[in-house]
Amino acid sequence: MEFEDDSRATTYTTLAAGPDFRHELEIRRSRFITVLRRSPDEGAARSLVADLRREFHDARHHCSAFLIGPDRMVQRSSDDGEPSGTAGIPMLEALIKRVSPAGATDLSDVSAVVVRYFGGVLLGAGGLVRAYSESVSAALDLAPLIQRKRLRLCDVGVPHADAGRLENELRSAGFVMAETAYEASQAVLRVALEDEPEVFADADARVAALTAGTAALARQGTEWIDVPY
Template sequence: MQEQESRATAYTTLALGPEFRHEIEIKRSRFITVLRRAENEDTARDLVATLRREFHDARHHCSAFVLGPDRDVQRSNDDGEPSGTAGIPMLEAIIKRETTPGVTDLSDVSAVVVRYFGGILLGAGGLVRAYSESVSAALERAPLVRRSRLRICTASVPHAAAGRLENDLRAAGFAMAETTYGAQDTVLRLAVPDEAAEVSAATDRVLSLTAGRTVLTAAGTEWLDVPLP
């Protein structure tokens, strides 16, 4: 069965790298939030398992994750806290997070809040606020990137000319995907918005930079990370 293509062409996610951690204390209870980028459920659930081992003496390891360009996979778990006081507030903190004013598109995020009980009961309302605040505060500080579905166009050039052409294209503002190397040529891969006008402009620029010796070839689309403006 063929997988249906995502409706979304871009969304915001965590930058690749180590897990991001942030801790707050509320009425002597410690709330340690750990965020990880996750593109599938196995990776998201693995974060919970990893933190259960690391913080084996903590009372709760509550979790929530949102996956996919269209954010169509959303899960949460209270892990022993009163129903609805932990996982759902964490999930809502992710899905309602504004990445730019008026835009809520954060996805591929797994969040776990490890709680060490401090001896003072917070009540249902207090728990909701604590878990929501924990995740929100972590997201405010976590490094984010824009993930976009871009059209990949390839240009095969002699090895000796590849470095200069790549530098010229980067200087012109083009995003570059991973370069590959053949026996005779280097294959540069440009990533441009998936629109005919953008592909045409990239083609014209490559022809101009190479005095008409190199043409671009369409090579499908890929999801790539792009720094936030």
């Protein structure tokens, strides 16, 4: 499937697919419950706030921030009743400034909500900024992060009986595999490659060697693919 957008980014960092990630801090008797969700669009990000308002209906604040898009063009935050600038913006800054395992500040498609249960001790403006920033940063320190890369998909058609062996061989050789399609007459393996001539040449040679020259790569469109760090 051809990926169509006007993004100039070819890679960024995001949360690994899976359930929401949660982390809790207690700061001067207040509970700060941070929930992170992978959010490909604003609807997904805003649904996290709605979900947590229902779950933690007795909490005083549900502050939020999110980054959306490969180029991080969509950035939003909310203080949700905390003094202006003390919650949402520090949370957003923690997302924006997060350094990935590759050393880049490219986190995106992530929404964060910090649910606060007031503990009776006022933190002051500076204390709130530190608390909300620390809450998001501490959650990100532990959350599972992956790379999201825009890669060229290449199809390889092989007999059903050979599909498992070939897929394992290609994975062992370091190739990124997308979902295999099982058709009536054959299995179609999908290899995700960086769009560079030398990468294609290496993959072509590897497939030819592993199939005794009976199969070849057929170049398709580009897609965003999850790649572990």
